[in-house]
Amino acid sequence: MENFNAANEIQDLQYFGEFGGVNPSISDSSTYTFLSAKTMFDTFEGNADGCYLYSRHSSPMNLYLSQALAKLENTETANVTASGMGAITSVLMQLCKSGDHIISSRTIYGGTYAFLKNFLPPFNIETTFLDINNFEAVENSITPHTKAIYCESVSNPLLEVADLKKLSEICKKHNLKLIVDNTFSPLSISPALLGADIVIHSLTKFINGSSDTVGGVYCGTQEFINDTKNVNSGACMLLGPTMDSFRSASILKNLRTLHIRIKQHSHNALYLAERFERDGLRVSYPGLQSHKNHELMKSMMHEEYGFGGLLTLDAGTTDKANELMELMQQENLGYLAVSLGFYKTLFSCSGSSTSSEIPEEERAEMGISDGLIRFSIGLDHDIERTYQKMKECMKKTGVLNHENVSIY
Numbered sequence: 001m002e003n004f005n006a007a008n009e010i011q012d013l014q015y016f017g018e019f020g021g022v023n024p025s026i027s028d029s030s031t032y033t034f035l036s037a038k039t040m041f042d043t044f045e046g047n048a049d050g051c052y053l054y055s056r057h058s059s060p061m062n063l064y065l066s067q068a069l070a071k072l073e074n075t076e077t078a079n080v081t082a083s084g085m086g087a088i089t090s091v092l093m094q095l096c097k098s099g100d101h102i103i104s105s106r107t108i109y110g111g112t113y114a115f116l117k118n119f120l121p122p123f124n125i126e127t128t129f130l131d132i133n134n135f136e137a138v139e140n141s142i143t144p145h146t147k148a149i150y151c152e153s154v155s156n157p158l159l160e161v162a163d164l165k166k167l168s169e170i171c172k173k174h175n176l177k178l179i180v181d182n183t184f185s186p187l188s189i190s191p192a193l194l195g196a197d198i199v200i201h202s203l204t205k206f207i208n209g210s211s212d213t214v215g216g217v218y219c220g221t222q223e224f225i226n227d228t229k230n231v232n233s234g235a236c237m238l239l240g241p242t243m244d245s246f247r248s249a250s251i252l253k254n255l256r257t258l259h260i261r262i263k264q265h266s267h268n269a270l271y272l273a274e275r276f277e278r279d280g281l282r283v284s285y286p287g288l289q290s291h292k293n294h295e296l297m298k299s300m301m302h303e304e305y306g307f308g309g310l311l312t313l314d315a316g317t318t319d320k321a322n323e324l325m326e327l328m329q330q331e332n333l334g335y336l337a338v339s340l341g342f343y344k345t346l347f348s349c350s351g352s353s354t355s356s357e358i359p360e361e362e363r364a365e366m367g368i369s370d371g372l373i374r375f376s377i378g379l380d381h382d383i384e385r386t387y388q389k390m391k392e393c394m395k396k397t398g399v400l401n402h403e404n405v406s407i408y
């Protein structure tokens with residue numbers, strides 16, 4: 001694991017544009033000509049490598065970006081999609097058919113939860129949700145119909161870390177696929193090195209990093225990716241969540257600076273988390289010793305990239321959280337917005353936004369309290385200055401006061 005460095009792998013990918021450009025050329029075409037009719041037939045049958053047929057299947061720029069993301073995750077290959085959900089649904093619909101069963105972490109992205117909980121059961125695909133690091137519960141839930149274990153390496157919004165090595169051992173023993181959504185921890189965690197079979201990202205977040213597009217990818221074996229792109233039976237080919245070539249070109253350019261950005265996001269998030277904790281605030285960040293998965297994450301991560309850019313803070317009530325977020329936005333400390341991985345800090349109240357698909361009782365059981373604010377910490381140059389300003393906002397709104405300090 002120490003020998004693998006994804007940033008070097010990506011750096012070593014050298015692409016030239018059609019006219020010697022320093023960026024690869026965007027192919028602005030949905031369909032491709034053939035010199036012979038026979039080659040067109042062979043391409044349809046999947047027997048003509050390197051030929052483009054139709055851009056829902058493949059396009060040159062999407063293959064460049066897919067290749068770079070396969071390097072990031074150290075998998076054989078990858079396939080980019082129009083959104084993170086496009087990647088997640090394609091993977092799950094490819095692996096699971098009527099009668100199959102999935103085991104999933106209960107702390108996952110709201111959209112994924114809604115897909116597993118509401119969308120798949122009418123297709124006779126059931127999911128058991130559980131605490132994914134309760135390995136006994138995981139093993140006890142496996143049935144002859146179970147096809148996959150699904151989790152996020154660092155979960156949304158509670159920042160729980162999944163023990164991927166243990167989960168991959170369970171998967172190997174029972175012949176299941178381990179699917180890991182690594183959106184919160186690109187570069188920091190390499191799920192495939194820890195035994196994941198399929199690694200998914202919402203490119204919308206850190207990887208693109210400029211909050212100007214949605215996008216997704218799934219990384220895995222050539223065989224699996226080919227299955228998803230099969231013209232007769234491929235979930236991605238037939239459901240059609242195709243990324244546009246112009247977007248994949250811009251995401252590839254942004255990917256080139258990911259290693260620098262992640263280090264700065266992590267540095268800033270750790271700085272704030274440590275100080276908030278010292279101030280007596282209820283803060284959760286995997287880089288803090290007080291985080292229940294601190295040691296686990298340390299054992300899984302590439303240290304130079306840190307513990308990531310996300311932290312959560314419990315403001316007590318939804319009203320207090322809203323007041324604080326509105327003030328911080330007014331003071332230009334960030335935006336009151338969902339999503340993450342932007343240059344600017346983003347904050348949202350999880351229970352009333354990205355996790356609102358999860359019913360209230362279940363949110364409470366998981367520990368998503370009403371006042372929980374998720375912060376995606378930005379690339380601020382002077383984080384001490386940001387900290388002082390945030391602290392002022394917390395004092396003004398009463399989120400930080402002496403009572404708090406003595407209670408927590």
Ligand SMILES: *Cc1c(COP(=O)(O)O)cnc(C)c1O
Nearest residue numbers: 083084085109183202204214215
């Ligand atoms: C945002 C997100 C998704 C969904 O991705 P989209 O690009 O919005 O479709 C999936 N998983 C995680 C962890 C996310 O944060």
